[in-house]
Amino acid sequence: MELAPMYAVIQTGGKQYRVEEGTYLKIEKLELGTGDSIEFDKVLMIQTDDTVKVGLPFIEGGKVTATVLSQGRHDKIKIIKFRRRKHHMKQMGHRQYYTEIQITGISA
Numbered sequence: 001m002e003l004a005p006m007y008a009v010i011q012t013g014g015k016q017y018r019v020e021e022g023t024y025l026k027i028e029k030l031e032l033g034t035g036d037s038i039e040f041d042k043v044l045m046i047q048t049d050d051t052v053k054v055g056l057p058f059i060e061g062g063k064v065t066a067t068v069l070s071q072g073r074h075d076k077i078k079i080i081k082f083r084r085r086k087h088h089m090k091q092m093g094h095r096q097y098y099t100e101i102q103i104t105g106i107s108a
Contacts, residue, residue, distance in 0.1 A: 006049070008106045010064050011042040019064060019103045029097035032068045038101065040064040046108050053108060062108055066101040073097055 007020045013028025032038060043062030046053045053059055073095040081090040 006106055007047050008043055008062070008064050009045040010040045011044055011058075012040055016044065019106070021103055021106060023103045024069070024100065025066075025103070026072075026074075026098040026100050028099070029071065030068070030099045032099065034068055034070055036068045037104075038066050038068065040066065046106065048108070059108065063106075064103060065105040065107075066103050069100045069102055071097070071099055 005020050007018055009016055009018050011017075015028070017025055017027070019025065030038065041058070041063055043059045043064060044055050044057065046059060046062055053062070055062065076093045076095050079092040079094065082088070
């Protein structure tokens, strides 16, 4: 029987992410430099070989560590507001900032 890989569900930037060791993520921007290490302590769930720990809402002592790879911006999205028959159209664009990280460790 093959063992399932260890994974965790973390919360950062108002979103939840399912992560495994070695996972690359683009999360909401964090004020950190390239190469810095970060610890996420808002761990909602950890799954090991055959056990699942679920927090209420977070797991006490649960920690996920990661390394910052880069800072950047996503592709531009276009926002168009258009009123038919009124000669009115408004165009805008938006590029969201992100921090790219790699998960280096999960501990319960």
